[in-house]
Amino acid sequence: MLKVAVVGATGYTGEELVKILASHSKVKITSLTAKIDKPQKIQELFPSLMGRINMVCELPNEEKVAKAADLIFLALPHRVSMEVSPKFLKKKKRVIDLSADYRLPKGIYKKWYSAVHKDSAGLNIAVYGLPELNREKIKTARLIANPGCYPTSILLGLAPLFKNNIADASLLIADSKTGITGAGRRPDISLSFAEVSGNLKAYKVHSHQHSPEIDQVLSKLAKREISAVFVPHLIPMNRGILSTIYVRVKKPINTAKVIELYKAAYAKEPFVKVLSEGSFPQIKDVTGTNFCYLGIKVDTKKGLCIIVSAIDNLTKGAAGQAVQNMNIMYGFNEKEGLCL
């Protein structure tokens, strides 16, 4: 059994991670920690864990955590992960970091996260943990930068188009809609039920910190600099991201052909499902699962491809993808723990 720890177990992502790991047949959770007032049973903090786990969530103590675990999941806020991660890497532990701290080069990180990056060594070895693009590198990675939720939904929606050199990025817009858990677990009037219920808004319009992450990966795929327009919206629901992506195509191609291409690209992927022509995904298709569902339509006259991509922000967009990465790193069945 692989011994794993979750550092930062009391956010929505942490809760989901513990839920998945507790049912995973190949791992043993050796410690859970979080910045809480005092140690507390995790199943009392999150009653949804009752009957799945019986374990105390301790205060942060990297020394102790490292002793008991071989793989550490960091479900910490950005800027905090880069302080903690080096301590585990030095002790030859492997790390899956769910924050944004290891996804971007120093200069871009500073610009978007308003902080100087403190762990160059980590940055140098970090592998961007999107299995559908990086599976080989993930296998041997010591530090995984687990992708952001929006980038996951958008990149899976666009990768085949860019890989096949069909996308014309001069028109590339991602209009994303996310559930409230995406905003984290914290006291804030703007997140309160009375404000969110019956409401809907765009936020950080074309200025969200996930933008450079999206652009960086697309640029690598396209082998030229790509810059997408990305506008996120907050929706009165708990879980899920639906991204509606508009992209120009370089040459005449129709819906059937693009779907064929996507089906081929994702044929062996356990968690990406390309829908038939005329079908588009809804959030319920993926809630609580690690799946990404894709629906595609091309306007041949305009040369415009519309892709609708749905994931659950807490699973494929965070905790589920982290476990998928773990499964790849340790040679487990990639679906282990993720189809329950």
Next chain:
Amino acid sequence: MLKVAVVGATGYTGEELVKILASHSKVKITSLTAKIDKPQKIQELFPSLMGRINMVCELPNEEKVAKAADLIFLALPHRVSMEVSPKFLKKKKRVIDLSADYRLPKGIYKKWYSAVHKDSAGLNIAVYGLPELNREKIKTARLIANPGCYPTSILLGLAPLFKNNIADASLLIADSKTGITGAGRRPDISLSFAEVSGNLKAYKVHSHQHSPEIDQVLSKLAKREISAVFVPHLIPMNRGILSTIYVRVKKPINTAKVIELYKAAYAKEPFVKVLSEGSFPQIKDVTGTNFCYLGIKVDTKKGLCIIVSAIDNLTKGAAGQAVQNMNIMYGFNEKEGLCL
């Protein structure tokens, strides 16, 4: 035009009060104040007010408020109202207080609100502002203690039974369900959409601070000491209180007879509607209105009467009732401003 001010204009109750007063044909709002960082246009704080009012919400300044207004609405937290109210009363202004500060005698107040009451003079002259029970006294009141939301829903549901000496309070249970705005406008994880949505809970089980208010009024009606069992529940909706009330009846009486009695009791009331046999109210019946809807069923074999009472917690349960009280105090049409 009556000149009115709202002190504490930035809570949910304050917002509702401003909305109603702005459309009221007999009043002019002379000032709005609240403990905010800096003065701000109220219609920018609450866009629902756009087009109805164009006015700056100022920082608290009783001197200035008193100069400009004849009637002051206090939409303040309890414990704060009793500090502010005397300043207006001294200047011969009339006050409608929406907090709990003037609803209970000193001793009981201290027990339930953990604070020594500081305004005996105010307490002595305060009139409990439930129009259906106290209309005559309200007319000449200088200080109105506007009722709590739960007590309003429960007392209107029970008054005719107690007035007619039919209720046997040895079995008297009020199971109430409230929308989230009842918890106020404040940052709190337990009020966040992610926690409240899809959730439901009982809270302050048989220990809510509205209990003594309910008991006090029922005791007066019954002319003996009454003590109800009151359990409130938090519901994933924004507005509304539905109270399901179970009370034993002293003598054989059937549903039709009790409904007749209620219809008679409320025949002249503009805001209480007694439904026909077999019909029960839902929250949508009263949302955004100042109405209280009542549905009644008697189990003659058990001698048990079930009353379902629905109000909107922000209108009949707070701001609407405050305006109804104002209408009575100044001889306006009682429905003025409340049927829009």
Next chain:
Amino acid sequence: MLKVAVVGATGYTGEELVKILASHSKVKITSLTAKIDKPQKIQELFPSLMGRINMVCELPNEEKVAKAADLIFLALPHRVSMEVSPKFLKKKKRVIDLSADYRLPKGIYKKWYSAVHKDSAGLNIAVYGLPELNREKIKTARLIANPGCYPTSILLGLAPLFKNNIADASLLIADSKTGITGAGRRPDISLSFAEVSGNLKAYKVHSHQHSPEIDQVLSKLAKREISAVFVPHLIPMNRGILSTIYVRVKKPINTAKVIELYKAAYAKEPFVKVLSEGSFPQIKDVTGTNFCYLGIKVDTKKGLCIIVSAIDNLTKGAAGQAVQNMNIMYGFNEKEGLCL
């Protein structure tokens, strides 16, 4: 007092129309009709109307309706309006039709609504009732084609750009999000709470029947053929449409300049509000009001303008706009009945 009738009073739009008209100081509702099983008091069908109106909703009877009213609102499904409208026009009544029946030329209508149009005479005299574009023609119109909810939100968001010849329609995408009342009041599993709650989906992707309506008006403004990409989404909330619009601009222009241009264009409009740079609207800004709020951002490097437009689909998107049209037709204050 203007005598008005509402034909089709029992849908969500009908309910909203009756609510507004009942509080309107210049009109008298002379009849309400709908295809219901038997005549029923409208305030019992829609308790939100209690205290505002006391009137029976009758079965359809155009003869009787026409006798009592001078202006008839048709809140009917498309294909039904064109059967009913001529009967009123023949009797020299004025008609405001809230369906799609008089918005499009015959050929296009047939293509998108799968029906042959039966009222050429009506089509010839119909005026598209978007006051911000057509106020003069509305004044004397005998038949108003009240705009669709999506087109209203999108056209108000784009008109100044097209009027000023700044928009480059080669990239023109409207990604709209609507509340559930937009789907009408009917029994359908896909509209049930259990399916909609916690869910979100795109539908009629780039094939919605409001597309030709949007294109037609933009083409007129631009004086050349415009074809927008329009993708609507269904959101788990009751009311509201938020459209996020992406459009290329022809010449270098920055956010401040575009906002200035919009503020100038809408300076005299009572119901359009252009937000300051950096601010974007949310649905709560407009819920229950007849306002359209607009937020704007330009990416000068990309030459792309992003416009976020928010309206309430039942007011500015339907009933409110119909009343605004009536106010213009009869010379009432344009805001009358719409700022309550």
Next chain:
Amino acid sequence: MLKVAVVGATGYTGEELVKILASHSKVKITSLTAKIDKPQKIQELFPSLMGRINMVCELPNEEKVAKAADLIFLALPHRVSMEVSPKFLKKKKRVIDLSADYRLPKGIYKKWYSAVHKDSAGLNIAVYGLPELNREKIKTARLIANPGCYPTSILLGLAPLFKNNIADASLLIADSKTGITGAGRRPDISLSFAEVSGNLKAYKVHSHQHSPEIDQVLSKLAKREISAVFVPHLIPMNRGILSTIYVRVKKPINTAKVIELYKAAYAKEPFVKVLSEGSFPQIKDVTGTNFCYLGIKVDTKKGLCIIVSAIDNLTKGAAGQAVQNMNIMYGFNEKEGLCL
């Protein structure tokens, strides 16, 4: 591997049942059937099943179903189950019926379900499948009458009081609140999002068909006739039942003592959790689980015990309990398949 079939797989209960059975390590699903237009992959009907199962849901065919399965789950409407169940029993199959058809004696059934019961043989051998009360009989049962959702929540909340002869049923009230899935999967305006969202209502006030089921079991426990007052309410959430139960106690007893008694009664139960004094359950504690959470408070002065009981209506209130019964019938670990 036990071969099981689900008849009626396309309701909310059927979906949940398939989800649980698909992950159960001791069973193999041999067929799924439902009254649908044509055979369809169940994971396409319910995308939440994607990756868990790959199976066609067939049209009803008892012959075929019986051949392939040893245990048949009936997730059918009441009145339909009693037509189907005998066919399987005759073939020596075991049956777990999730409808109400085998829970009540003929006379009472007729009164509450307006139908003559057609399967006396079945009624004679049916065992009421509430494991906490009937575990021994369930082990050998051929036909399980799986309890109703409301009765499960109320009976688990009351059983220890009645078993220990502490309850005085002269005051016995259960005020229950249920999520919308409890109303089934069907097109109905009153279940639509636009009607349910922001709404709340009591329904079938003290006249719900689950009343006789509750009374029957309590009467057996008490060894005298018991008749509870039961009022259900519909809440704008998807899953869960919270029952707030008020019952008089015969002798002086305090909260601590009653909690002790409940903890003892449920000490060995895998799915009932009694909370500590001062704590009360919320729906989130049990959503998606097979647990029942209980919170208790006694007013010693009034001699009144308040019990708050929370379950998920689709798991412990239906599908989960059915699987728990299967586990008992076949000697599997009782938690198998139910802690994921």
